[in-house]
Amino acid sequence: MTAQVRAGTLTELSAMGHLLVDGDRGEICIVSDGEQLFAIDNNCSHMGSQIHRGNISEGNIICPWHRARFELATGKSLDLYAKDVATYEVTVEGDIVLVNPTPR
Numbered sequence: 001m002t003a004q005v006r007a008g009t010l011t012e013l014s015a016m017g018h019l020l021v022d023g024d025r026g027e028i029c030i031v032s033d034g035e036q037l038f039a040i041d042n043n044c045s046h047m048g049s050q051i052h053r054g055n056i057s058e059g060n061i062i063c064p065w066h067r068a069r070f071e072l073a074t075g076k077s078l079d080l081y082a083k084d085v086a087t088y089e090v091t092v093e094g095d096i097v098l099v100n101p102t103p104r
């Protein structure tokens with residue numbers, strides 16, 4: 001079992017709109033959609049844009065470059081030109097946001 005890593009705090013997430021942390025296969029972004037937190041690869045599977053710069057809509061995050069949509073819960077791409085991305089377990093202890101750096 002891989003140890004969880006500290007990604008930041010809920011306060012920081014609220015202020016910045018995202019958190020970033022290094023994972024086993026690249027950078028992970030943590031975002032919230034309503035009350036729920038999600039951790040997903042930060043590098044878009046299409047051409048590598050930073051997904052955390054995208055908008056969130058209806059449970060999906062939308063890449064800022066070519067608008068590929070990824071389900072936050074599963075990492076599944078909803079557009080044929082982009083492959084699925086990995087998701088990660090995220091938990092909260094008090095104000096601290098923790099992420100398992102190994103993909104689900």
Ligand code: FES
Pocket residue numbers: 044045046047048049063064065066067068082
């Ligand atoms: S780089 Fe993300 S959709 Fe093209």
